Amino acid sequence: MANLLLGQTLGYSSDPFYDGPAAAIIERRGAVLVDGGRIQAVGTADDLRAAHPQAQVHDYGEALISPGFIDAHIHYPQTAMIASWGKRLIDWLNSYTFPEEMRLEDPAYAQAVAGTCMDLMLDHGTTTVASYCTVAPQSVTALFKAAQARGMRVLGGKTCMDRNAPEGLRDTAQSAYDQSKALLEQWHGRDRISYVITPRFAPTSTPEQLEALGSLWAEHPTCLMQTHISEQHEEIAWVKELFPEARDYLDVYERFGLLGAGGLYGHAIYLTERERARIRETGAALVHCPTSNTFIGSGLFDMAGLKAEGQRIGLATDIGGGSNFSMLRTMAAAYEIGQLRGTALHPSYLWWLATAGSAQALGLGDTIGRLAPGYEADLIVVDLASTPVIAQRHAQAKDFWEALFPTIMMGDDRAIRATWVGGNPR
Ligand SMILES: Nc1nc2[nH]cnc2c(=O)[nH]1
Numbered sequence: 001m002a003n004l005l006l007g008q009t010l011g012y013s014s015d016p017f018y019d020g021p022a023a024a025i026i027e028r029r030g031a032v033l034v035d036g037g038r039i040q041a042v043g044t045a046d047d048l049r050a051a052h053p054q055a056q057v058h059d060y061g062e063a064l065i066s067p068g069f070i071d072a073h074i075h076y077p078q079t080a081m082i083a084s085w086g087k088r089l090i091d092w093l094n095s096y097t098f099p100e101e102m103r104l105e106d107p108a109y110a111q112a113v114a115g116t117c118m119d120l121m122l123d124h125g126t127t128t129v130a131s132y133c134t135v136a137p138q139s140v141t142a143l144f145k146a147a148q149a150r151g152m153r154v155l156g157g158k159t160c161m162d163r164n165a166p167e168g169l170r171d172t173a174q175s176a177y178d179q180s181k182a183l184l185e186q187w188h189g190r191d192r193i194s195y196v197i198t199p200r201f202a203p204t205s206t207p208e209q210l211e212a213l214g215s216l217w218a219e220h221p222t223c224l225m226q227t228h229i230s231e232q233h234e235e236i237a238w239v240k241e242l243f244p245e246a247r248d249y250l251d252v253y254e255r256f257g258l259l260g261a262g263g264l265y266g267h268a269i270y271l272t273e274r275e276r277a278r279i280r281e282t283g284a285a286l287v288h289c290p291t292s293n294t295f296i297g298s299g300l301f302d303m304a305g306l307k308a309e310g311q312r313i314g315l316a317t318d319i320g321g322g323s324n325f326s327m328l329r330t331m332a333a334a335y336e337i338g339q340l341r342g343t344a345l346h347p348s349y350l351w352w353l354a355t356a357g358s359a360q361a362l363g364l365g366d367t368i369g370r371l372a373p374g375y376e377a378d379l380i381v382v383d384l385a386s387t388p389v390i391a392q393r394h395a396q397a398k399d400f401w402e403a404l405f406p407t408i409m410m411g412d413d414r415a416i417r418a419t420w421v422g423g424n425p426r
């Protein structure tokens with residue numbers, strides 16, 4: 001049966017960074033018709049009610065109906081060690097991250113963490129994630145099963161590491177290739193699942209492993225490839241030591257066939273001009289992880305400059321380096337980093353990044369992240385007056401963006417009134 005969701009609707013016709021805030025389509029009394037897991041129609045409440053009198057009506061009043069948030073970079077295995085104190089990247093990985101990731105060797109624990117993480121994501125209005133798993137193949141199975149049980153679109157892959165990680169968290173060039181390939185063949189394209197080839201980052205892979213994964217990607221070009229780049233100065237110096245022949249960090253990936261349009265490069269704070277030009281030329285995507293970048297002390301991503309030169313950019317929490325599951329908190333952090341770099345990012349840019357922008361970065365720009373007929377019906381209903389402080393600020397708003405911005409700056413899971421996943425209410 002068709003469902004008709006009524007409320008205020010926010011969608012986009014194009015990228016507001018390029019076409020201005022007017023790229024947003026706002027309907028004060030809007031409607032979204034959902035049937036068969038997809039959006040069938042978007043319009044005004046009056047029009048769609050008249051055209052579809054049989055549909056079951058869900059009237060959300062003044063609340064905002066939006067595509068669900070899309071988190072383009074998380075580490076679901078780090079759910080239980082979020083908010084670990086006092087370290088920078090390399091020490092943080094060794095002290096907190098690797099010991100916790102080791103625990104997911106146990107399939108029952110992996111299944112429990114994956115379930116907890118996916119439930120937390122949905123609580124926060126995030127309907128799709130691109131996640132790293134651990135080196136253990138069973139951690140990938142756990143993620144895909146957890147997403148499948150909840151009807152979620154998900155992307156993920158086995159994290160490959162064959163050096164500079166503890167015994168028990170290392171594979172080899174050959175086993176990384178073999179296990180990734182087996183998982184990919186089993187899961188890629190099944191239900192709403194996409195496999196992502198996942199070398200963790202240059203320091204934890206030998207040249208042989210990077211080469212093996214580059215070959216695997218060439219053999220399976222419909223898969224994305226995700227990794228990290230240029231997050232902290234110490235990390236960049238270490239990459240230079242480990243790969244002295246490479247021109248720069250990006251060149252390490254390029255040499256081994258790990259640069260291309262389906263590449264997702266997390267953090268990307270300290271890119272050189274050459275790297276930026278090469279990423280732009282190849283059509284690869286960058287993923288901004290603002291709460292992680294402040295929490296681990298990494299630095300200030302150049303959103304305005306990178307968008308101005310035409311880069312494709314998604315937004316992400318980077319759980320558990322990131323300090324919150326909420327894409328609202330993540331938008332707020334992106335805004336604050338923009339301010340520290342001298343550019344106030346318009347609320348329309350921030351919302352776009354968390355929905356259509358992340359979808360585009362994940363190569364899913366024609367599937368999820370937009371309110372348009374044919375798109376998968378992953379929707380959220382957002383209360384724009386979810387706490388007393390937000391409500392009193394919202395009451396003063398003179399236009400739509402002023403009404404939305406307090407929720408971006410101060411909202412969290414309390415603002416998520418309803419979540420629809422694949423056309424079904426949660
Ligand atoms: N933030 C973050 N950066 C990384 N670089 C390599 N691995 C990681 C990780 O797990 N988190």
Ligand SMILES: [Zn+2]
Nearest residue numbers: 073075266318
């Ligand atoms: Zn990460």
